[in-house]
Amino acid sequence: MTSGKKSFHSEVDFILRIAGEGGEGVISCGELFARAAARTEYHVFTFLTYPAEIRGGFAMVQIRVRDWTIYSMGSKLDCLVVFNQQAFDRTIKELKKGGTLVYDPQAVQLPPDLEATLLALPLTELSKEATGSVLGKNIVALGALGHLVEMEQRVLENLVRDRFASKGAEVIKRNMEALRLGYAYAAEQAWRRILLMADLRPKGSQYMMLSGNEAIALGALVAGCRFTASYPITPATPIFETLTRLFPLVDGRALQMEDEIAAVSAALGASFVGEKALVPTSGPGFQLMTEQLNLASMLEVPLVLVDVQRGGPSTGLPTKTEQSDLNLAIYGVSGESPRIVLAPTSVEDSFYQTIRAFNLSERYQLPVIMLTDQSIGLRKATVRMPDLSHIIQLDSHVARTKVKIPQPEFINLIDRAEPTAKELEDYRRFRITADGVSPIARPGTPGGQYLATGLEHTESGKPDYTPENHLQMSRKRFRKMEVIARSFDTNPIEIWGRADAKIGILGWGSTAGAIREARYLAEERGIHVRHMHPHTLSPMPHRQISNFLVRLEHLIIVEENYTGQFAHHIKAHFGVKAIELHKCEGIPITPEEILRGIEKVAGIIDEYSIAKL
Amino acid sequence: MSTALPNYRRKQIRPVWCSGCGNYGVLRGVEKALGNLKVPAEQMVVVSGIGCAGRFSHYLNTYALHGTHGRALPIATGVKTTRPDLTVLVVGGDGDSLGIGGGHLPHAARKNVDLTYLILDNNTYGLTKGQSSPTTPWGCVTKSSPYGSPEDSLDVLPILLAYDVSFVARTTSLRIEEISAVVSKAMQHPGFSIVHILSPCVTYPVLKQKALRERIEPLPEGHVPDNKAAALQLAYSSDPIYTGVFYSIQKPTLDARLRHLQESALERYSAKGTPPSIPSLMERFL
Numbered sequence: 023m024t025s026g027k028k029s030f031h032s033e034v035d036f037i038l039r040i041a042g043e044g045g046e047g048v049i050s051c052g053e054l055f056a057r058a059a060a061r062t063e064y065h066v067f068t069f070l071t072y073p074a075e076i077r078g079g080f081a082m083v084q085i086r087v088r089d090w091t092i093y094s095m096g097s098k099l100d101c102l103v104v105f106n107q108q109a110f111d112r113t114i115k116e117l118k119k120g121g122t123l124v125y126d127p128q129a130v131q132l133p134p135d136l137e138a139t140l141l142a143l144p145l146t147e148l149s150k151e152a153t154g155s156v157l158g159k160n161i162v163a164l165g166a167l168g169h170l171v172e173m174e175q176r177v178l179e180n181l182v183r184d185r186f187a188s189k190g191a192e193v194i195k196r197n198m199e200a201l202r203l204g205y206a207y208a209a210e211q212a213w214r215r216i217l218l219m220a221d222l223r224p225k226g227s228q229y230m231m232l233s234g235n236e237a238i239a240l241g242a243l244v245a246g247c248r249f250t251a252s253y254p255i256t257p258a259t260p261i262f263e264t265l266t267r268l269f270p271l272v273d274g275r276a277l278q279m280e281d282e283i284a285a286v287s288a289a290l291g292a293s294f295v296g297e298k299a300l301v302p303t304s305g306p307g308f309q310l311m312t313e314q315l316n317l318a319s320m321l322e323v324p325l326v327l328v329d330v331q332r333g334g335p336s337t338g339l340p341t342k343t344e345q346s347d348l349n350l351a352i353y354g355v356s357g358e359s360p361r362i363v364l365a366p367t368s369v370e371d372s373f374y375q376t377i378r379a380f381n382l383s384e385r386y387q388l389p390v391i392m393l394t395d396q397s398i399g400l401r402k403a404t405v406r407m408p409d410l411s412h413i414i415q416l417d418s419h420v421a422r423t424k425v426k427i428p429q430p431e432f433i434n435l436i437d438r439a440e441p442t443a444k445e446l447e448d449y450r451r452f453r454i455t456a457d458g459v460s461p462i463a464r465p466g467t468p469g470g471q472y473l474a475t476g477l478e479h480t481e482s483g484k485p486d487y488t489p490e491n492h493l494q495m496s497r498k499r500f501r502k503m504e505v506i507a508r509s510f511d512t513n514p515i516e517i518w519g520r521a522d523a524k525i526g527i528l529g530w531g532s533t534a535g536a537i538r539e540a541r542y543l544a545e546e547r548g549i550h551v552r553h554m555h556p557h558t559l560s561p562m563p564h565r566q567i568s569n570f571l572v573r574l575e576h577l578i579i580v581e582e583n584y585t586g587q588f589a590h591h592i593k594a595h596f597g598v599k600a601i602e603l604h605k606c607e608g609i610p611i612t613p614e615e616i617l618r619g620i621e622k623v624a625g626i627i628d629e630y631s632i633a634k635l
Numbered sequence: 636m637s638t639a640l641p642n643y644r645r646k647q648i649r650p651v652w653c654s655g656c657g658n659y660g661v662l663r664g665v666e667k668a669l670g671n672l673k674v675p676a677e678q679m680v681v682v683s684g685i686g687c688a689g690r691f692s693h694y695l696n697t698y699a700l701h702g703t704h705g706r707a708l709p710i711a712t713g714v715k716t717t718r719p720d721l722t723v724l725v726v727g728g729d730g731d732s733l734g735i736g737g738g739h740l741p742h743a744a745r746k747n748v749d750l751t752y753l754i755l756d757n758n759t760y761g762l763t764k765g766q767s768s769p770t771t772p773w774g775c776v777t778k779s780s781p782y783g784s785p786e787d788s789l790d791v792l793p794i795l796l797a798y799d800v801s802f803v804a805r806t807t808s809l810r811i812e813e814i815s816a817v818v819s820k821a822m823q824h825p826g827f828s829i830v831h832i833l834s835p836c837v838t839y840p841v842l843k844q845k846a847l848r849e850r851i852e853p854l855p856e857g858h859v860p861d862n863k864a865a866a867l868q869l870a871y872s873s874d875p876i877y878t879g880v881f882y883s884i885q886k887p888t889l890d891a892r893l894r895h896l897q898e899s900a901l902e903r904y905s906a907k908g909t910p911p912s913i914p915s916l917m918e919r920f921l
Contacts, residue, residue: 229921230917230920230921231920231921232920236920240916240917240920243913243916243917244913244917248717249713249716249717251713267900268916270893270896270897270900270901271897271900271901271904271905271910271911271916272910272911272913272916273897273910275716275717275893277712277713277716277746279709279712279742280709280738280739280741280742281738283706283709284706284709284712284739284742285709287702287706287709287710287712287713288709288710288712288713288716289713290702290710290713291682291700291709291710291711291712291713291714291716291717292713292714292716292717293713294680294700294710294713294714295680295698295714295717295718295721296717296718297717297718299713299717313703314702314703314706317702317703321700321702407917407918407921410913410914410917463698465677465678465680465698465714465718465721466677466678466718466720466721467677468675468677469677470677470698471645471676471677471696471697471698471699472698472699473645473648473692473693473699473701474699474700474701475692475693475699475700475701476701476702476703477701482647484647484648485648485693
């Protein structure tokens with residue numbers, strides 16, 4: 023256990039990693055541990071990586087437990103559990119000096135000079151004893167960890183029983199024995215406890231334990247989405263899996279289609295007839311969907327697409343994280359078609375941004391793309407249960423107001439504006455209005471029949487290629503973007519840190535937590551940093567970003583890709599110079615890595631003398 | 636709702652088809668079928684793809700979606716899945732349905748989604764001015780095959796039968812009454828119905844009206860449409876080219892299948908079979 027860094031107001035901040043081979047149950051071991059920890063008053067945050075193949079290859083899960091809000095997966099490990107030599111070799115450098123290493127002596131050769139508390143745990147042997155095979159290694163490890171952090175055995179027993187409930191009494195019995203042997207072995211060896219969780223007050227019922235993907239599914243559910251269509255793709259599939267389980271219970275429908283093109287097409291069809299539709303996918307699927315997104319822009323049909331980004335290009339790194347689909351999201355289209363691009367910053371934020379995405383899409387009748395990534399999508403975190411008794415349904419006719427960002431205490435929903443009886447008398451589906459939004463008739467409405475064509479069309483929907491008409495309708499479609507951009511400028515400002523700081527950091531998406539922690543670390547060292555993290559990447563809150571940039575002497579732009587897509591975007595829009603901090607390794611950037619960047623910049627007198635760190 | 640034919644015509648938009656185009660006959664036949672069935676125009680969605688046949692959705696006064704090339708079928712699947720109350724008609728040409736969009740056919744068939752698909756086949760890409768299409772015969776000279784098409788043409792009906800499309804029929808633009816009758820039956824069929832309509836192009840006459848007229852013949856009177864083997868045999872015949880309902884069977888529609896899943900989900904998760912509230916669903920993640 024580490025004592026807290028005072029400026030975080032944190033007494034407990036514990037980082038555990040379990041590493042082994044895919045198929046050894048490493049990740050389910052970590053998830054059970056995280057689930058048990060989440061039942062205490064601590065906050066929990068997990069990060070995992072598994073091989074693209076079901077079995078074989080390196081797999082690991084990292085769990086951070088803290089008595090305060092957790093913003094990132096943290097940096098160095100307090101405790102490392104390794105199942106085999108490869109896992110040891112790949113992760114030992116991440117262990118803190120003096121940290122605790124739990125290893126299987128039968129599988130791991132230790133070098134002589136390790137500065138760590140070494141705890142040998144005969145995983146293979148104990149697993150064979152309990153279950154007759156090596157399949158129980160993960161549960162033995164879970165038991166030993168239970169002792170190490172003083173977790174009540176009963177809590178873990180219940181979780182293990184739930185996990186194996188569908189596998190029958192015999193399997194449950196064997197795993198219970200594995201768990202017991204793990205606890206007993208650690209107790210016999212008198213392992214010194216590194217964290218005390220047993221005495222903690224159990225948390226009230228107000229926290230969920232969610233992955234980012236699950237948070238998106240639940241956000242869609244709350245937003246009133248009742249249709250999804252998808253094609254399996256790592257790491258986005260759990261969004262569809264969650265919705266396909268929940269939708270039948272609430273009269274919603276989920277279709278697994280034959281490919282991504284069919285999936286987005288079905289969603290477009292569903293939205294055309296009045297349903298809120300979600301399309302979850304990842305980069306390679308997203309690029310197949312761009313043609314239909316373009317059509318949605320042209321037909322002015324609401325549609326929400328989630329891209330859980332993974333390493334690219336091409337098949338790339340299916341199970342790793344990267345922020346490299348920004349250009350595709352903003353620009354990936356033939357012709358010019360308006361769309362909104364949002365980037366949630368955490369698991370909890372994924373929930374609220376999904377609701378916001380539906381609200382924006384319905385309000386402005388255009389596609390909204392949400393860019394999350396593997397690191398948010400698959401990790402689990404504790405998320406406060408929102409107050410669902412205060413959902414306010416805005417009237418789309420009265421509420422020509424802006425769409426507010428939903429919060430735990432305050433969720434607004436808005437549905438697309440339908441034509442009034444008077445508007446139906448001379449119904450023009452694409453009527454030119456002050457904000458570019460025209461009421462959309464729901465099929466079944468008498469007198470509302472219209473043609474939605476991907477050809478350039480007039481206000482009434484008739485194909486028309488005349489110069490005046492094309493200009494007029496392009497203006498109409500892009501007027502929506504101007505209105506949206508203006509409304510974004512009145513959103514709460516997403517800037518943290520001292521107003522007089524000369525160093526600014528700009529990031530997007532999942533790096534928010536790591537940047538925030540880096541800022542705290544820098545402040546401890548006397549370096550003041552200002553951090554801005556816009557949730558909306560296109561159209562951008564222009565005035566807010568300008569106000570942020572104008573006070574700075576040094577700007578650092580942090581992102582997880584090779585070429586600096588966000589930096590290009592910022593430089594193009596605002597004409598500023600920036601120091602770019604990229605990480606393109608398939609794993610999330612850590613607070614320490616960002617801190618090193620800040621320290622270098624703080625030591626530089628003339629930032630123009632370097633291009634990149 | 637009056638059943639007078641002009642009520643199904645969208646008056647503001649005039650067809651772009653060449654005069655003498657087979658598609659006029661098809662449009663007329665479909666209007667008659669809609670009149671027979673008395674479908675209210677506002678209860679109907681017509682989805683079409685790209686090409687001359689793709690313009691079909693422009694001319695009927697219903698809700699209409701004229702989308703991208705080849706994607707009419709999955710769009711319509713989304714429409715029908717969320718709104719089973721609507722009548723859905725899908726129209727595409729041979730390129731749209733069997734070329735760029737051909738991959739969607741077996742999957743719509745597997746779902747048995749309750750809609751009617753009209754494949755207007757003229758053996759060529761007309762809108763792009765006469766290139767060879769998936770149904771252009773081998774050796775045929777077109778603009779994109781100046782020395783003759785190097786590929787075999789697709790035999791459309793046997794493919795649809797192999798996919799087990801639950802209603803398969805063929806007719807031609809030369810017989811408006813037959814179109815009306817067959818399309819009526821197709822639209823009344825609960826499940827995925829396809830009507831393959833041979834509709835010659837006058838400007839790029841790969842499929843020639845005269846040759847077609849000489850070869851078409853109604854299906855033998857004794858043909859029983861639930862006999863797939865017999866249907867296949869008749870479907871393979873190229874002279875005569877049979878017209879009529881080749882195959883028609885009953886199997887659960889996508890809507891029925893999803894309803895069934897919904898019932899079993901509710902049974903499993905709530906004792907009374909009543910839908911749970913959203914907060915109670917979220918509590919399962921605590």
